Amino acid sequence: MWFILLRAQLPPQAQAPDQPVKMLIRSYRNRLVDFANLVGGAKPIPDCLQRLNYIKDDNPKWFDCQYEQVQCPRADERTEIHFLDQD
Numbered sequence: 001m002w003f004i005l006l007r008a009q010l011p012p013q014a015q016a017p018d019q020p021v022k023m024l025i026r027s028y029r030n031r032l033v034d035f036a037n038l039v040g041g042a043k044p045i046p047d048c049l050q051r052l053n054y055i056k057d058d059n060p061k062w063f064d065c066q067y068e069q070v071q072c073p074r075a076d077e078r079t080e081i082h083f084l085d086q087d
Helices: 002-009 035-041 044-051
Strands: 021-029 063-071 078-084
Touching (some): 002 044, 035 063
Parallel strands (some): 021 063
Antiparallel strands (some): 021 078
16 A cells, blocks of 8 residues: 555656665654554555665665654544655
C-alpha cells in the first residue's frame, strides 16, 4: 500500500542520490503510540523510497530520519514526509 501511495505523489527517480538524505516523518493520529511502534510502523516508507530512488539505502550512512507524532481528530489522520536540508 505505501508503495502505491508514495509513487502517486513522488515520481520514480532515474538514480538515487549520491549523498545521505535527511527526512522527517510526521504521523498525525488520533491515538498516540510509543516511539518503537511509531518507527516500526513507518518502516515501509524508507523501503519504498529506496525502490523509487529517493534514497540510496536505508542504513544510517545514507538515511537519517526523525520521527514525530501529533495527536489530532480521526478525520485528520495522515502521514507527512519532509525531505530536510543537510546541515
